[in-house]
Amino acid sequence: MLLIFFPHIVCKHHTIKCRIRYPHPPFHQYHQPGELVIGVIASQTLIISSSATLRGEPQPVFEELTVVTKNYQHILALAFAVKEINENPQILPNATLGFHIYESYFNAKWAYYATIQVTSTPERFIPNYKCDSQSNLLTVITGLNFQTYLHVATLLDLYKIPQLIYGPSPVMNDKTPGLPFYQMVPNEILQYVGIRSLLLHFRWMWIGVLTRDNETGERFVQATLPLFSQSGICFAFIEKVPKTNVVSDVGGLLQRGARIYDQIFGSQANVILVYGESYFMTNLLWFPYLPEILNVTSRIQGKVWIFTAQMEFSSFTFQRTWDIDLFHGALSFSLHSRDPPGFHQYLQSISPSRIAGDGFILDFWQQAFGCVFPNTGMDKEDFCIGKENLESLPWSAFEMSMTGHSYCMYNAAHAIAHAFHTMSSSRLTQGTTTDRGKPKLQNQFLWQFHPFLRSVSFNNSAGDEVSFDHTGQLVARFDISNWIISPNQSVHKIKIGMMDPQVPLDQALIINKDSVIWHHWFNQIPPLSLCNDHCYPGYSKKMKEGEPSCCYDCALCPEGKISNQEDMNDCFKCTDNYYPNEARDLCIPRNISFLSYEEPLGISLAFSALSLSVITGLVLQTFMKHHNTPIVKANNQNLTYTLLISLLLCFLSALLFIGQPEKWTCLLRQTAFGIVFSVAVSCVLAKTIMVVLAFTATKPGSRMRKWVGTRLATSIVLSCSLIQAGICISWLATSPPFPDTDYHSVTEEIILQCNEGSITMFYSVLSYMGFLSIVSFIITFLARKLPDSFNEAKFITFSMLVFGSVWLSFVPTHMSTKGKHMVTVEVFSILSSSAGLLGCIFFPKCYIIVLKPELNKREQLIRRNN
Structure with missing residues (x-):
């Protein structure tokens, strides 16, 4: 594949003179030098713009950067991991590890641009050329924008550069064979089976599904619908939320949201399964306010929300004070995480004045604390002093404990360092040379790094083992948490279970259902989520023509048969030594009968x-x-x-x-x-x-006399x-x-x-x-x-x-x-x-x-x- 990038050429009318304008430099980047470099394409900022028009006089396009402040911890987790590695002489004794971080803006175009940036010389954007021989790019870590994973992997394959993905990436399951990528998350099938096991555990057979209206949401539906149907779980509805970053489309999005609101709260399904990107929660936070904004007919009521591991409880700055009681008692699958020693203290030491070269922290700081720095030229009463305390931020804005995605980023950096250390120590390494004791990685032999990365296995500082399976996915578990919303609108996550990848899938779910706190609507009783009432023992299900399998009537068992469980598909006969009782829900032992001398x-x-x-x-x-x-x-x-x-x-x-x-x-x-x-x-x-x-x-005269005798x-x-x-x-x-x-x-x-x-x-x-x-x-x-x-x-x-x-x-x-x-x-x-x-x-x-x-x-x- 030949990839050629042309600079932007601007020519004046009626002239042959043209000048070359190079692309706008990235708004957000973070560089830390090192002999070995990790490239990162982060996902933290959204670009909100007004729509352009071709009618009348050209109008300037308004653009605003909106930061998903919670995602900034991913960058800090990488910086902390690199700091740990450089301070540990046992991992890379002869080299220092650095990183180049660029923002993708949750956009395919910017992700491509960031990929070219990370593979080029920093500060000198010359595609397909690398002028800096002092830093060697080992891998590229990509994040939460799963629409661009495959495209980035195709581009990195030109240079044989491994790609590590620190967020769930179902799109990559159908990847082109041979693409060099590794997933720092468990197999997505483990999560799908875990959701199914959770639904069956609580006997939730009639659920609603809410996804993003894109290819990934469609893949999720296609993967789960047959899997759940095999276990008798039906979808009451499947609603898809469109994505837009254009201000003029907000009205149409709210109208669509009102229709989805009616569908969710007008349905008998008490369980809503939500699948979307990390900031998808910001869309759901509008639900309590839609009745006030639009003409919504359905009345809000308690639901059990099940969130997938892609999502985090995040909010934009203007949503911090919004009512979130609707999500009290929600259940979420999350990537397993632990706090490495010293990480909490590291976060406490973060401030804009102490981090050099971090192009992300200023926008994060301003939107997280609702203030502006004096030299930004923005007109606002609250000025940032740079000494604000991260611990004072609400949970939806920032967490002091390491999140699942940050933990994957942390493990990715350590996996890269351990793999390179193993390759450097191996006698079989032919692609690594040294320059005055420093490692020098030749690009033409970079492909040799893959076997060492795939076979890496170590215990991190938090005590967890890190290794990949044969498909390049991390061998790890999913945690299951219960979201508790306090009266002051603070959120607490309580771990109630997990999906263990080391056991068969049908036994992988481990859950303590007695510790679950349900929404106040359900009076602390596990809710039902059925199309109709249960068929009690003594009855069997009778399918309704043209209806899903979860919608059925109940028919009394015929004479001679029973059903001893709820929602049985058919009644059955008792064994020969038993007979049905009058209610036809129990087998009673038969009496042995014969004409006895004792009766x-x-x-x-x-x-x-x-x-x-x-x-x-x-x-x-x-x-x-x-x-x-x-x-x-x-x-x-x-x-x-x-x-x-x-x-x-x-x-x-x-x-x-x-x-x-x-x-x-x-x-x-x-x-x-x-x-x-x-x-x-x-x-x-x-x-x-x-x-x-x-x-x-x-x-x-009778002749019969002779017969008498x-x-x-x-x-x-x-x-x-x-x-x-x-x-x-x-x-x-x-x-x-x-x-x-x-x-x-x-x-x-x-x-x-x-x-x-x-x-x-x-x-x-x-x-x-x-x-x-x-x-x-x-x-x-x-x-x-x-x-x-x-x-x-x-x-x-x-x-x-x-x-x-x-x-x-x-x-x-x-x-x-x-x-x-x-x-x-x-x-x-x-x-x-x-x-x-x-x-x-x-x-x-x-x-x-x-x-x-x-x-x-x-x-x-x-x-x-x-």
């Missing part, structure tokens, strides 16, 4: 089963005791005993259904009951058939029972029942049950018993009018009606009940159907045997038959 229902059913078993045993005993009586003989003794024994086993099999299901009980309960009950129904069927055959065989009854019982046994064996062989846990049937309970394995086989067993019952019912119904003295058809018919009614009602009831009540229905069906057979068939006979023995005679049976 009243289980005790009642067990007692009923045992009682019926005892009754059946007594009936069997009665029949066996009176086995020679006609009424017992007339009804086939063997079938009677078999039926009573099977009914006894049916009652006892009901006990298998009570208690916690085990593997063996699950295998036996259905199969044992199915086989035993089939035997009982088979006996009833056999008795019915035998009654019919017995009546038919008594008729003269015990062999037929035994064959019926065995064949019918073996078919059921075969079904049960197939069931056990293919898909046997097993203990299981049901989590779904009853919400509040975990049901311990027997899984039938194959529902088809289960209902096959029941269907077969039903088939036997239907056949028996049909036969007994046809034989119901036979003489009572020869058969019990009407009793069997009634018992089959009871049996059928019970099991027909069992099927729908069993399918509609859940949990242990399903087992209860089955036990009740077993007991009631078995009791129906016992009562309908045997109780009338027991009545005759026990209470009417006179009727239990052959003569009585024959007489009744006739």
